[in-house]
Amino acid sequence: QVQLVESGGGLVQAGGSLSLSCVASGDIFSINSMAWYRRTPGKQRAFVATISTGGITNYSDAVKGRFTISRDSAKNTVSLQMNSLRPEDTAVYYCNTLYPWRAPWGQGTQVTVSS
Numbered sequence: 001q002v003q004l005v006e007s008g009g010g011l012v013q014a015g016g017s018l019s020l021s022c023v024a025s026g027d028i029f030s031i032n033s034m035a036w037y038r039r040t041p042g043k044q045r046a047f048v049a050t051i052s053t054g055g056i057t058n059y060s061d062a063v064k065g066r067f068t069i070s071r072d073s074a075k076n077t078v079s080l081q082m083n084s085l086r087p088e089d090t091a092v093y094y095c096n097t098l099y100p101w102r103a104p105w106g107q108g109t110q111v112t113v114s115s
Contacts, residue, residue: 002026002103004095009109012085020080020109022095033098034071034078038091039108049080050098063089085113 008020020036035050049059049069057069068081078095092108 002028004103004106006093006095006106006109009093009111011112011114014086014113014115016085016113017081017083018085018111020082020093020111022078022080022106024076024078024095024103026103028097028102029071029076029078030073032102034069034095035098036069036078036080036093036095038089038093038111040091045094047099048093051078082111085111087113087115089113 003025004022006020006022008018010018012018033050033052036048037045038048039045047060048063049057049067051057051069051071059067066084071078090111090113092110094105094108096103096105
C-alpha cells in the first residue's frame with residue numbers, strides 16, 4: 001500500500017529557512033515525478049515544485065529562486081529546502097506524485113512563518 005509521510009515543518013521567522021522531507025513507500029517513487037503542494041485555510045492545494053525521475057525541476061512563480069526540490073532514490077525521499085521564507089508561505093505542505101495524484105494524501109506538515 002502506498003503511503004506518504006511528510007515531516008520537517010515548524011515555526012520560523014520571515015527570512016528564515018526550513019527543510020521538508022517526504023518518504024514514499026510502495027512503488028510510486030521510482031517511476032513518477034514527485035511534487036510538493038501546499039494548502040492554506042479555505043483554499044485548494046496549490047502546486048509548489050516538482051522533480052522528475054531524471055532530476056528535472058520546475059517551480060511555481062511564488063517560490064522560484066527561494067525553494068529547492070530534490071530526491072533521493074535510495075531512500076525514496078523527496079525534499080524541499082525553503083529559504084527566504086515569507087509569511088505568505090505559511091501553509092500545510094504535502095507531497096505526492098505530479099498530477100494525476102497516484103497516492104493517498106499524507107497528513108502534511110505545517111509551516112508557519114511569522115513576520
